[in-house]
Amino acid sequence: MTAIVDYKAGNLTSVRLAFAAIGEETVVTADPAVVASAPRIVFPGVGAAASAMSNLRAAGLDSAVREAALSGRPFLGICLGMQILFDRSEEDGGVDCLGILPGAVRRFPGGSGDKIPQMGWNEIRADDSRGFVKSGDEYYFVHSYYVEKNPYTVATAEYAGIEFSAAVRKGNLFAAQFHPEKSGRLGLSLLRAFLRSTSGSR
Numbered sequence: 037m038t039a040i041v042d043y044k045a046g047n048l049t050s051v052r053l054a055f056a057a058i059g060e061e062t063v064v065t066a067d068p069a070v071v072a073s074a075p076r077i078v079f080p081g082v083g084a085a086a087s088a089m090s091n092l093r094a095a096g097l098d099s100a101v102r103e104a105a106l107s108g109r110p111f112l113g114i115c116l117g118m119q120i121l122f123d124r125s126e127e128d129g130g131v132d133c134l135g136i137l138p139g140a141v142r143r144f145p146g147g148s149g150d151k152i153p154q155m156g157w158n159e160i161r162a163d164d165s166r167g168f169v170k171s172g173d174e175y176y177f178v179h180s181y182y183v184e185k186n187p188y189t190v191a192t193a194e195y196a197g198i199e200f201s202a203a204v205r206k207g208n209l210f211a212a213q214f215h216p217e218k219s220g221r222l223g224l225s226l227l228r229a230f231l232r233s234t235s236g237s238r
Contacts, residue, residue, distance in 0.1 A: 038231070039074030041101060042066040043091045045081040045116055047217070054217035058228055068100035076231070077104045079211075081116030082178070085141070086128035088120055098134060105136045105209050110233035113211030118204065119183055121211055127181055137206060139186040150196040153180040158214070160202045162191035168210055168229045169203055173222050175214035177202075183213065208233055 040051055042064050055062045055078075062078075063070065071077060079101060081088055092098040105111045105121065113121055120133040125141035133141070144152045155178045162169045169175075169191050177193070182200035185192060191203035193213075203212045210230065216223035 037074065038062045038076040038078055039070055040064045040078045040080065041071060041097060041117075043081075043088060043095060043097050045083050045088045045091065047080050047082045047115075047215070050215075050217045051078060051080045051114065054224065054227060058224055058231070060227075060231055066095050066097065068096045071097065071100040071104050074104075074109075076110040076112075076233070077101075078112045078114070079105075079117035079121075080114040080217075081120070083116060084128055085116065085120055085125040085131040085133065085181075088116055089131055089133060092120075092134075102134055102136055105134075108208055110230060111209045111211075112227075112230050113209070114217070115179060115213060115215055118211035118213055119181060121204075121209075122183060125181060136209070137186070137188055137204065139184055139188075141181050141183055143181050144196045144198060152196065153178060154195045158193045158195060158202075160191045160193045160214075162203070164190040164203065164205065166205065166210070166229070166233075168205075168226050169212075175202070175212070175216065175219040175222060177214045179213060 121136045188204040189201040193202040216226045
């Protein structure tokens with residue numbers, strides 16, 4: 037069973053249906069105790085960093101998500117759910133995030149001729165030893181902010197003249213800026229790889 041964390045940051049139905057399409061039972065939950073006991077955790081998100089962090093704290097989920105991400109259990113972050121794993125975001129005038137991974141979230145610069153947010157398919161370059169993603173894969177992105185390249189980056193993409201982290205990994209924690217649940221065959225393949233993960237790798 038896989039727990040999908042509900043902190044009022046959206047896109048839960050698409051994630052749940054994507055897992056259902058590959059035969060995985062999920063529970064959508066805002067209960068920290070369920071997050072604490074689930075064998076696998078999915079941390080999705082769309083929206084703004086400040087409201088996301090406020091909702092997490094109000095529900096007591098900030099500590100539960102932090103502990104789950106560091107527990108060695110398979111943990112998947114998606115889009116905003118990747119960004120707020122880091123120390124701080126420039127969004128909303130500056131927001132302290134969960135601090136699970138070191139690094140900052142920046143806004144794409146304007147004036148480059150590229151539309152902000154990036155919305156659509158983008159090719160990645162990858163060096164993921166666990167094989168969730170590979171270079172040349174294309175995934176669906178929707179975002180105005182990006183995670184800088186950092187020691188945990190396992191895939192990058194480029195937009196508005198910026199090379200950014202498309203995916204990061206720390207042990208059994210894997211997080212993607214793109215939306216696997218909206219990325220067709222390759223997205224479902226990534227979710228299957230996540231389900232094959234086993235606890236204990238840090």
